[in-house]
Amino acid sequence: MMTRSELVRQIQAKKSVLCVGLDPDLAKIPQHLLLEEDPIFAFNKAIIDATHEFAVAYKPNIAFYESLGVSGWTSLRKTLDYIPKECFTIADAKRGDIGNTSAMYARTFFFTYEFDSVTVNPYMGSDSVMPFLGFDGKWAIVLGLTSNPGAEDFQYFNSGEMHLYERVLDKLKGWGTEDNLMVVVGATRPTDLARIRERMPRHFFLVPGVGAQGGNLEDVLNMGWIEGEGGLLINASRSILYASEGKDFALAAREEARNVQEAMEAWMRAQ
Amino acid sequence: MMTRSELVRQIQAKKSVLCVGLDPDLAKIPQHLLLEEDPIFAFNKAIIDATHEFAVAYKPNIAFYESLGVSGWTSLRKTLDYIPKECFTIADAKRGDIGNTSAMYARTFFFTYEFDSVTVNPYMGSDSVMPFLGFDGKWAIVLGLTSNPGAEDFQYFNSGEMHLYERVLDKLKGWGTEDNLMVVVGATRPTDLARIRERMPRHFFLVPGVGAQGGNLEDVLNMGWIEGEGGLLINASRSILYASEGKDFALAAREEARNVQEAMEAWMRAQ
Numbered sequence: 001m002m003t004r005s006e007l008v009r010q011i012q013a014k015k016s017v018l019c020v021g022l023d024p025d026l027a028k029i030p031q032h033l034l035l036e037e038d039p040i041f042a043f044n045k046a047i048i049d050a051t052h053e054f055a056v057a058y059k060p061n062i063a064f065y066e067s068l069g070v071s072g073w074t075s076l077r078k079t080l081d082y083i084p085k086e087c088f089t090i091a092d093a094k095r096g097d098i099g100n101t102s103a104m105y106a107r108t109f110f111f112t113y114e115f116d117s118v119t120v121n122p123y124m125g126s127d128s129v130m131p132f133l134g135f136d137g138k139w140a141i142v143l144g145l146t147s148n149p150g151a152e153d154f155q156y157f158n159s160g161e162m163h164l165y166e167r168v169l170d171k172l173k174g175w176g177t178e179d180n181l182m183v184v185v186g187a188t189r190p191t192d193l194a195r196i197r198e199r200m201p202r203h204f205f206l207v208p209g210v211g212a213q214g215g216n217l218e219d220v221l222n223m224g225w226i227e228g229e230g231g232l233l234i235n236a237s238r239s240i241l242y243a244s245e246g247k248d249f250a251l252a253a254r255e256e257a258r259n260v261q262e263a264m265e266a267w268m269r270a271q
Numbered sequence: 272m273m274t275r276s277e278l279v280r281q282i283q284a285k286k287s288v289l290c291v292g293l294d295p296d297l298a299k300i301p302q303h304l305l306l307e308e309d310p311i312f313a314f315n316k317a318i319i320d321a322t323h324e325f326a327v328a329y330k331p332n333i334a335f336y337e338s339l340g341v342s343g344w345t346s347l348r349k350t351l352d353y354i355p356k357e358c359f360t361i362a363d364a365k366r367g368d369i370g371n372t373s374a375m376y377a378r379t380f381f382f383t384y385e386f387d388s389v390t391v392n393p394y395m396g397s398d399s400v401m402p403f404l405g406f407d408g409k410w411a412i413v414l415g416l417t418s419n420p421g422a423e424d425f426q427y428f429n430s431g432e433m434h435l436y437e438r439v440l441d442k443l444k445g446w447g448t449e450d451n452l453m454v455v456v457g458a459t460r461p462t463d464l465a466r467i468r469e470r471m472p473r474h475f476f477l478v479p480g481v482g483a484q485g486g487n488l489e490d491v492l493n494m495g496w497i498e499g500e501g502g503l504l505i506n507a508s509r510s511i512l513y514a515s516e517g518k519d520f521a522l523a524a525r526e527e528a529r530n531v532q533e534a535m536e537a538w539m540r541a542q
Contacts, residue, residue: 023372063368063375069348069383070341077340096392097334097365098419098484101294104334112340121367123394123414125421143394148369150396153442157428157435164428164435171424213369 001137002088002116004179004204004229010056010086011230015265018257019057019090019206021237022047022079023064028242030249040068040075045082047241050254054261057233058083059090059206080113088233089116090141090206096121102131110138117141119184119206122168126175133176140181144169144196147186147209169199178202185224187215187234194223204231210260211239217260221267236260272408273359273387275450275475275500281327281357282501286536289528290328290361290477292508293318293350294335299513301520311339311346314520316353318512321525325532328504329354330361330477351384359504360387361412361477367392373402381409388412390455390477393439397446404447411452415440415467418457418480440470449473456495458486458505465494475502481531482510488531492538507531 011017022044026034029043036042048058060079065072083089095105095118102120109118117139120132132140145155145165155165162170172181185196187209196205205224209215217234224232236256244252282288293315297305300314307313319329331350336343354360366376366389373391380389388410391403403411416426416436426436433441443452456467458480467476476495480486488505495503507527515523 061368061372061375063366063372063379067375067379067383070344073341073344092368094368094392094395095334095365097332097363098417098421101332101334104332104338108334108338112338121365121392121394123392123425124365124417124419125424125426127419127421129421146369146395148395148398150369150398150400153396154394154435154439155396157438158430159428160431164425167428168425 003137007056007088007204008229010088014054014056014261015268016054016056016261017230017232017234017264018055018260019059019233019235020047020051020055020240020257021059021061021092021208021235023061023237023241025064026068030245030247032247038071038075038078040065040072041078041082044075044079046250047253048079048082048084050250051240051257052084052087054257055087057088057090059092059235059237061237062091062093077113080115091115091118094119094121094143096124096128098124099127099131102128106132106135110135117182119143122172126171129172129175133180135180138180140176141206142168142172142181142183144172144183144185145189145192146184147188147213147215151186166199169196173200178204182206182233184208187220188213190216190219190223193220197224202226202231204233206233206235208235210234211236217263218267221264274408278327278359278475279500281359285325285327285532286539287325287327287532288501288503288505288535289326289531290330290504290506291318291322291326291511291528292330292332292363292479292506294332294508294512296335297339301516301518303518309342309346309349311336311343312349315346315350317521318524319350319353319355321521322511322528323355323358325528326358328359328361330363330506330508332508333362333364348384351386362386362389365390365392365414367395367399369395370398370402373399377403377406381406388453390414393443397442400443400446404451406451409451411447412477413439413443413452413454415443415454415456416460416463417455418459418484418486422457437470440467444471449475453477453504455479458491459484461487461490461494464491468495473497473502475504477504477506479506481505482507488534489538492535
């Protein structure tokens with residue numbers, strides 16, 4: 001569990017809002033790791049060792065573990081146990097279902113695995129989101145406006161007064177608080193990000209889409225920053241994990257994470 | 272894998288469109304089963320033995336397995352292996368993410384586990400749904416209008432021309448075919464179900480909400496039936512699984528499943 005003030009303290013100490021996405025793909029990790037007993041964990045361990053000085057959060061993408069069956073869940077648990085305790089942990093699972101089922105998903109990620117937070121899909125409405133709220137120091141991170149091309153299909157659906165994603169944000173403000181609910185806002189749509197920050201001035205945003213997906217770091221900081229607190233977790237996955245395909249992958253990941261952290265720190269100093 | 276014609280043949284043979292939801296909850300299953308080595312599988316095995324004569328499909332609710340950690344996934348695999356081969360299998364997982372991640376989820380449910388289908392959440396749009404399509408005899412079952420109270424929050428969001436869920440249906444018709452895409456339509460909204468059938472005359476609907484959630488079986492058949500093919504999979508979970516809390520649970524489940532099948536057969540004969 002991690003409270004808002006603990007998260008903020010870490011952001012201030014590390015001068016970083018970097019979240020490292022842990023999407024380990026057996027087809028993409030350096031092939032010498034396939035000789036390890038648990039290649040996924042060996043890869044994650046090296047990445048965590050190389051980046052934790054610069055990152056405030058880690059976000060395992062559950063699909064990449066689940067697809068491996070039981071061994072994937074074992075690798076996930078070892079990874080989670082290995083992440084330094086000061087770092088915020090996100091189960092990127094995009095869950096959401098009727099109330100009794102969402103309650104089971106909350107149990108899975110908050111207690112069976114001890115994540116600080118889980119990403120949630122809002123399509124099914126209040127009773128699909130509420131079961132993730134109300135646990136001390138645990139967070140629901142709900143999809144608002146996502147970074148992918150398909151976001152155009154429904155999230156921009158317009159009532160004349162507002163887009164669907166804006167309706168989602170307005171509802172979320174009534175369901176959760178700034179201490180138990182964050183929102184996913186893609187980095188690939190910076191002008192929308194600014195309008196979303198106006199609409200939700202105090203909530204943390206999880207921002208994917210910097211790096212492989214093409215979003216710009218400075219734009220995100222300019223549009224989404226909350227003074228004194230940060231209010232952002234900016235995720236990079238592939239650009240760090242796969243910075244090199246060779247045996248120097250951890251060193252390359254460290255360089256990439258450090259570059260991102262230094263850019264964040266430089267931006268903070270310039271404010 | 273199961274093609275549309277194989278599914279239709281089974282519906283015709285069993286005179287049933289019953290899908291049994293497998294949501295095994297350790298707090299609700301008969302307590303004498305807790306002495307078994309694998310209580311979840313022992314429960315599911317008894318339910319499958321008791322109901323497969325009357326059911327054309329089984330729908331494990333993944334949350335209930337996932338919440339138990341590795342042992343839950345082991346119980347799921349044993350359950351899936353035990354379901355008779357003529358029955359259609361649905362991973363009720365409500366997955367959906369950016370393209371590379373949805374592809375991983377498709378791999379999980381279609382190949383790591385060999386489900387015929389998986390439920391998919393459309394909020395993230397085309398690139399979150401498309402990776403589930405295009406596998407022979409495998410199906411995406413995408414949320415349209417759900418049965419829960421929270422469906423009101425966003426699915427009825429209205430552009431003036433149509434509701435969000437209608438926009439979703441229109442898009443889905445362009446993305447998938449009647450042979451690889453089904454839609455979730457809740458039983459609790461029968462007049463909407465009739466309008467959805469007009470909008471999508473040939474697609475199969477997975478219909479939750481009969482039983483514990485209060486939907487009416489005859490309404491669903493009247494509004495959703497496709498002549499000659501059925502075109503429906505009507506799910507019941509709790510009303511069958513927990514028909515009795517005692518040692519006679521399997522017998523009680525069998526009675527409940529038979530009652531539903533007989534009501535379906537009577538309705539078919541009356542057409």
